[in-house]
Amino acid sequence: MAIEFYVNNTLQKAEKGETILSALNRIGISIPTLCNMAELSPTGACRLCVVENADNGNLITSCSTPVSANLRILTHSPEVIAARKTIVELLLTNHPENCLYCDKSGDCELQKLAEELNIREKLFYGNKIFGKTDRSSPGIVRDMSKCILCGRCVRICEEILDISAIDLINRGKNTSIETVFQKGLYYSDCIHCGLCVTACPTGAILPKSNLNQLIEKLGDTKISKSIVVSSASIADMASKYGIRKYEEARNYIMAALHDIGFEKAYTMSLFSDFFISEAATAILEKITKPPKPLIITDCPAVKKYIQTKDPELSQFVCKIPPSQQIAAKLLSIEQKTDLLVSVSPCIAHKYEAVQTQNTNKGVPEIDFVLTSGELSKLLKTLGVSLPYTKKETPDKPANSDSSAGVFFETKHGITEGIVRELSLRSGLSIQLNRILEIKPEKDFAEYEFDLNGSKYRVAAVYGIENFKKYRTQILKDNYLFVEVRSCRYACLDGCGQSQSVDIENTKRLRKIIVEYDEKNSNNSAGKNPNIKGFYRSNNIDRIFNND
Amino acid sequence: MEKFMESLPEKIKKNEILSYLQEFQDRFGYIELSFIELLSKKSEIPSGKIYGIASFYNQFRFKPKGKFHVQVCEGSSCHVNSGLIIIEELKKIIKTDEKETSSDSKYSLEIIPCMGACSQGPVVSVNGKFFTKVKPSELKQIISQQDEIA
Amino acid sequence: MKNLKDIAYKTLFGKDQKAFKEFRYERSVDIPHIFVERNTGSIIAGIEDTIDYIKRYFNDETDYVLIENSSLGISSFDPVIGVQVPGRALILFKNVKYNYVSTILDSILNHILPDNDFIIAQVANEGLSAWPDITELSELGLFAKQNRRVLKNFGFVQPESIESYFNFGGYSAFAQTITQKTPIEVCNIVEESHLRGRGGGAYRTGKKWRDALNTGKSLKYFICNADESDPGSFSGRLLAENNPHLVVEGILIGAYAVGARKAVIYIRNTYSLAIERLQKALEQVEKAGLCGEDIFGSGIDIDIEIFKGPGAYVCGEETALIASIEGERGAPKPKPPYPTQEGLFGFPTVVNNIETICNVPWIMQNGAEKFMETGFKNSFGTKLFSVSGKTDVIGVIETVMGASVNDILDVCILDGRKSEIKAVHIGGPSGGFIDAPNFGLNLDYETINSSKLWLGSGSFLVLDESNCIIDISKYFIRFINNESCGKCIPCREGSQRLLEILERISEKPQDNNKHESLLRFKGVTQLEQISKLMQKTSLCGLGQNAPNTILSGLAKFRQEYEEHIYERKCVANVCRNLKEYFVIIDNCVGCGICAKKCPADAIIGSDHHAHFIVQDRCIKCGVCESVCKFNAIMVK
Numbered sequence A: 001m002a003i004e005f006y007v008n009n010t011l012q013k014a015e016k017g018e019t020i021l022s023a024l025n026r027i028g029i030s031i032p033t034l035c036n037m038a039e040l041s042p043t044g045a046c047r048l049c050v051v052e053n054a055d056n057g058n059l060i061t062s063c064s065t066p067v068s069a070n071l072r073i074l075t076h077s078p079e080v081i082a083a084r085k086t087i088v089e090l091l092l093t094n095h096p097e098n099c100l101y102c103d104k105s106g107d108c109e110l111q112k113l114a115e116e117l118n119i120r121e122k123l124f125y126g127n128k129i130f131g132k133t134d135r136s137s138p139g140i141v142r143d144m145s146k147c148i149l150c151g152r153c154v155r156i157c158e159e160i161l162d163i164s165a166i167d168l169i170n171r172g173k174n175t176s177i178e179t180v181f182q183k184g185l186y187y188s189d190c191i192h193c194g195l196c197v198t199a200c201p202t203g204a205i206l207p208k209s210n211l212n213q214l215i216e217k218l219g220d221t222k223i224s225k226s227i228v229v230s231s232a233s234i235a236d237m238a239s240k241y242g243i244r245k246y247e248e249a250r251n252y253i254m255a256a257l258h259d260i261g262f263e264k265a266y267t268m269s270l271f272s273d274f275f276i277s278e279a280a281t282a283i284l285e286k287i288t289k290p291p292k293p294l295i296i297t298d299c300p301a302v303k304k305y306i307q308t309k310d311p312e313l314s315q316f317v318c319k320i321p322p323s324q325q326i327a328a329k330l331l332s333i334e335q336k337t338d339l340l341v342s343v344s345p346c347i348a349h350k351y352e353a354v355q356t357q358n359t360n361k362g363v364p365e366i367d368f369v370l371t372s373g374e375l376s377k378l379l380k381t382l383g384v385s386l387p388y389t390k391k392e393t394p395d396k397p398a399n400s401d402s403s404a405g406v407f408f409e410t411k412h413g414i415t416e417g418i419v420r421e422l423s424l425r426s427g428l429s430i431q432l433n434r435i436l437e438i439k440p441e442k443d444f445a446e447y448e449f450d451l452n453g454s455k456y457r458v459a460a461v462y463g464i465e466n467f468k469k470y471r472t473q474i475l476k477d478n479y480l481f482v483e484v485r486s487c488r489y490a491c492l493d494g495c496g497q498s499q500s501v502d503i504e505n506t507k508r509l510r511k512i513i514v515e516y517d518e519k520n521s522n523n524s525a526g527k528n529p530n531i532k533g534f535y536r537s538n539n540i541d542r543i544f545n546n547d
Numbered sequence B: 001m002e003k004f005m006e007s008l009p010e011k012i013k014k015n016e017i018l019s020y021l022q023e024f025q026d027r028f029g030y031i032e033l034s035f036i037e038l039l040s041k042k043s044e045i046p047s048g049k050i051y052g053i054a055s056f057y058n059q060f061r062f063k064p065k066g067k068f069h070v071q072v073c074e075g076s077s078c079h080v081n082s083g084l085i086i087i088e089e090l091k092k093i094i095k096t097d098e099k100e101t102s103s104d105s106k107y108s109l110e111i112i113p114c115m116g117a118c119s120q121g122p123v124v125s126v127n128g129k130f131f132t133k134v135k136p137s138e139l140k141q142i143i144s145q146q147d148e149i150a
Numbered sequence C: 001m002k003n004l005k006d007i008a009y010k011t012l013f014g015k016d017q018k019a020f021k022e023f024r025y026e027r028s029v030d031i032p033h034i035f036v037e038r039n040t041g042s043i044i045a046g047i048e049d050t051i052d053y054i055k056r057y058f059n060d061e062t063d064y065v066l067i068e069n070s071s072l073g074i075s076s077f078d079p080v081i082g083v084q085v086p087g088r089a090l091i092l093f094k095n096v097k098y099n100y101v102s103t104i105l106d107s108i109l110n111h112i113l114p115d116n117d118f119i120i121a122q123v124a125n126e127g128l129s130a131w132p133d134i135t136e137l138s139e140l141g142l143f144a145k146q147n148r149r150v151l152k153n154f155g156f157v158q159p160e161s162i163e164s165y166f167n168f169g170g171y172s173a174f175a176q177t178i179t180q181k182t183p184i185e186v187c188n189i190v191e192e193s194h195l196r197g198r199g200g201g202a203y204r205t206g207k208k209w210r211d212a213l214n215t216g217k218s219l220k221y222f223i224c225n226a227d228e229s230d231p232g233s234f235s236g237r238l239l240a241e242n243n244p245h246l247v248v249e250g251i252l253i254g255a256y257a258v259g260a261r262k263a264v265i266y267i268r269n270t271y272s273l274a275i276e277r278l279q280k281a282l283e284q285v286e287k288a289g290l291c292g293e294d295i296f297g298s299g300i301d302i303d304i305e306i307f308k309g310p311g312a313y314v315c316g317e318e319t320a321l322i323a324s325i326e327g328e329r330g331a332p333k334p335k336p337p338y339p340t341q342e343g344l345f346g347f348p349t350v351v352n353n354i355e356t357i358c359n360v361p362w363i364m365q366n367g368a369e370k371f372m373e374t375g376f377k378n379s380f381g382t383k384l385f386s387v388s389g390k391t392d393v394i395g396v397i398e399t400v401m402g403a404s405v406n407d408i409l410d411v412c413i414l415d416g417r418k419s420e421i422k423a424v425h426i427g428g429p430s431g432g433f434i435d436a437p438n439f440g441l442n443l444d445y446e447t448i449n450s451s452k453l454w455l456g457s458g459s460f461l462v463l464d465e466s467n468c469i470i471d472i473s474k475y476f477i478r479f480i481n482n483e484s485c486g487k488c489i490p491c492r493e494g495s496q497r498l499l500e501i502l503e504r505i506s507e508k509p510q511d512n513n514k515h516e517s518l519l520r521f522k523g524v525t526q527l528e529q530i531s532k533l534m535q536k537t538s539l540c541g542l543g544q545n546a547p548n549t550i551l552s553g554l555a556k557f558r559q560e561y562e563e564h565i566y567e568r569k570c571v572a573n574v575c576r577n578l579k580e581y582f583v584i585i586d587n588c589v590g591c592g593i594c595a596k597k598c599p600a601d602a603i604i605g606s607d608h609h610a611h612f613i614v615q616d617r618c619i620k621c622g623v624c625e626s627v628c629k630f631n632a633i634m635v636k
């Protein structure tokens, strides 16, 4: 605390180099911002964060100006309020006034600002921006008429990911956010990680919704319908509706889904068990070969990232299909269904489903991927509320699962699952939750374990930015395998969750899943009787080859 | 074009990108997506970003020029002599907007901040041939005349 | 030709300073010399054809010399040629289109004066017999009333010849500086001269240089800002095209003073002739050993590079300019850090306007005190103005810093028409209007600032009764709206709203209901509200200064606004969209003359039947009204 300065005539202290904004936030004075985001460099674009320099009446942007000694600022002087108000009024003028139809309504920063600044009358009249809507991506819709050009999406895509699938184009009144040659996200380098969706303060970037199409199909009694729900989505629903136990939430949801027209409702955890089991087989096979890391991921964003930005690494990626695709394949063998829906916390899964539809013609497909948010809306639209009036277990073969398959979708879930499975197969007693002790905030973690007398090291990394950061280490350090995921808290903070993805909420979701895992004695994929049964009855020990 | 693309060095630095884009534009009259992708590969700068950078500037256009490239000055000196009407009329006659090319690839339009002949305004040029002190009523003839010559 | 290096050395350090006399006008010639002022303006005005005809005229039969010369700076004279026949003084001709070439040459080569309309003036000299009754160039009002310091040799020095530049004493300032003065001494001299940046900010150049010098970093950059893209300002182009060596010399001195090894000239890519000539100049300078490594054995290295700006007005702003050189979008960045601390590629960088730089050799040659002999209050030296609009003379003129609007008008309005001038708009998109009662206003930095105006790079747009204040404001705001980098909300959205309000004021609404009129009435207060926001909160000077035009227009021409808003009329008859033309069917006899004359083909109808005006096509030129003999066209 080196510098003294005055805020609204009161003496305050700040650290050298600290911006006025962060000093004010620390003191507890809230300043409206739009373009500023904690992890990104300040650009000073929105000018909302202005404060008045009491000495000369100038307005300075608090987000980009460092505190200087004896600076005297007024944070809410009439001058400041008038400026902020006019800025928001200007933004509102060309904003399409269709909040009633906007998915972001209620959660929109612009809406909130207008309310905070008490703008309750339309002041300026003018042309609306003509904004193109980019619907090319199966996961993300970008409606540029709602864009306020704060640049957050651009900076997050550039500074965090270094992908720059979107950037500001043109200038002046023609400025907008676009992909290269305005071809659309699907044809760009976009990996569908959804970071921009979480960054956007308005409804300009939103997950793409398939809800209306699905509801239409639900009314069609001639087709059979099945649904697979991932555990992160179940946990999300549980936390949203105040249900404390995972299995309770799961069973409510299964019953509700049956009632609204799905003949079969499954949980994704079964297929995650398959994924773990297959991956374990691939790893055991690999142990005998010269060491190279096996990159194991279930995350479509990571796969697309490697494919487009780092193709050299493709050779190390485990070829086992992701759980969602395993589900499609196995369900098509076990019980034929006309319509298969999957529910996931993640918009990249929408991309994955369409991508496989496009590339493997004729192969069993997921017809719709819903986000957790959409599931919640679906239930609401159809008049179902949780806790539901009855509980039902998932349909066969998902009627039994292992808690490893549920835990799969949290941080270190893949690693934990595989290590447990390896221990199980080598006849060791399973050491529970060893990796769990690692702080969930950590973006990179290593773990060492014994197997048949040898020590093996594995690693897990979260966030594309960290994947890049640890890339050399991953290749060099003789890991047996590495778990990679694009979201910071694995699938729990996917941008398709129904609630905003802050740390506190993520911790709640994790707790729900951990509690389930702790109580469950079926704690490894191999202990799931249906998995064992499947391999035995088909007389195989693996479905997929990693070659 | 392929030859030019092949002549590029292995690695390109960020601050060189604009000058390569300029060279490409000078040679071929517009910027191709494949060229941006090539630059992206050589410079390791995402293609989306290169497009964002290029589109910021007046110079770069992303559609091939028309058979007749029409330039018109929008400097203040041309403006006080009815320059705006000239620009608007021109757009109507060649059915093209700024930085665009007409659908039949015949005309492309470029609006220049100042052509540098402030005493001669309004100034229009077609494929490098200048017309000075242009009146709205002359525009049609200027355009069709070029058509006939070609 | 001899080795350029020897020549340079001898010229600059030997006693041989007049070695290249033959490049000057004074010399008497033994065969006819034709000087052509070739530059962008004159090329558009047709100098290439003129040159062609001159060559054809002589047709290899007569001996003659054709020399490409710099421009006098007066664009309305284009194309200009000078002719010197043996024994006689040089005589300059204006507006020599190709078809006049033979007439003029026919007479002048026979020592007969052609039509007076073509003659600018003569440049007499000892030993040459003058032309009778022809004014001497320096006595011509247009030039006599100027104070040509930076432009001194314009019209004489040859842009593509370093020898010619030497001949006018070129590079001696740099040679003296680098051999006799330390960098800090140079900074001090420039500081003492009170030279202030001509790019608009008016920051003390010497101080800026010293700040950069004092950073003590080993790598520094010196940037010449020749981006110049304000509409109505063309002095930078004049400097770079016509005297590139002056620019280079200024840069060399500046780079030496701040200790920069690398210098960059940032110039618009559309200035192709200027770029070509600067490139030539740089090649020559390098050959002459004045640039590059170890200049004159001083151990000083200075490299100069040209960066072709791909075109964006905002790139004139220094942080945006730097971003652009780095290969980014040219969007301004918040300051601090200032470029002198952290500029190009993170190194200390001095950015100076091209005109500022062109003042430096003079200061080094003549001293700080001499520089301060001209000026007003705290602004010294001279200033270039790009005069355009409703004047007799269009071009760049140089006056004492702090000259009044009247002084400048006196230079460029020849025949007492001054009373017709309604206003002057100075400073381009960042500047504002000065109305006739205030033409006594001195254009020095202090007065300008206190009048809430902006000198910018010296554009001087003269307006008379045929110009509409709202239309001009709309023009500049539209420019801002296009050229804003689009980053900050007040500038991007504010300029959009300003434009819309101005359009509402100056156009007929689609549907004329109460709501529309109410909006129009509210317009003026909203203009003020948005202007204030832009001034106070925009990130860079572009947005901060953009409202000057609106505010000065509102302050001084409120009546014009009110006429537009309440009476719905534009006295200057510029806001044509306030009007709509209709055919009065009962009066129309279907003669079809209007349809024939309409430049926009907006009138349709068959013979002897009433005609009809297609409103979408109509450009409101009023031709139909004036040609109709039956009063059948009505204006609403």
Ligand SMILES: Cc1cc2nc3c(=O)[nH]c(=O)nc-3n(C[C@H](O)[C@H](O)[C@H](O)COP(=O)(O)O)c2cc1C
Residues within 6 Å of the ligand: C196, C197, C198, C199, C200, C201, C202, C203, C205, C225, C226, C227, C228, C229, C230, C313, C314, C315, C316, C317, C318, C319, C351, C352, C353, C354, C356, C357, C457, C540, C541, C542, C543
């Ligand atoms: C929007 C904007 C445009 C500018 N354009 C120019 C320009 O075209 N040329 C120029 O020399 N300076 C321009 N400037 C000023 C530069 O930022 C900078 O102050 C100047 O180049 C410094 O040089 P000086 O000190 O020699 O004037 C502009 C500033 C702004 C805010």
Ligand code: SF4
Residues within 6 Å of the ligand: A146, A147, A148, A149, A150, A151, A152, A153, A154, A177, A199, A200, A201, A202, A204, A205
């Ligand atoms: S799309 Fe959203 S995040 Fe991106 S610039 Fe627009 S408003 Fe900001």
Ligand code: SF4
Residues within 6 Å of the ligand: C314, C331, C332, C483, C484, C485, C486, C487, C488, C489, C491, C492, C538, C539, C540, C541, C542, C543, C544
């Ligand atoms: S004031 Fe205008 S030009 Fe300057 S940073 Fe803001 S948007 Fe860009």
Ligand code: FES
Residues within 6 Å of the ligand: A032, A033, A034, A035, A036, A043, A044, A045, A046, A047, A048, A049, A050, A061, A062, A063, A064
């Ligand atoms: S938050 Fe500071 S300018 Fe946007």
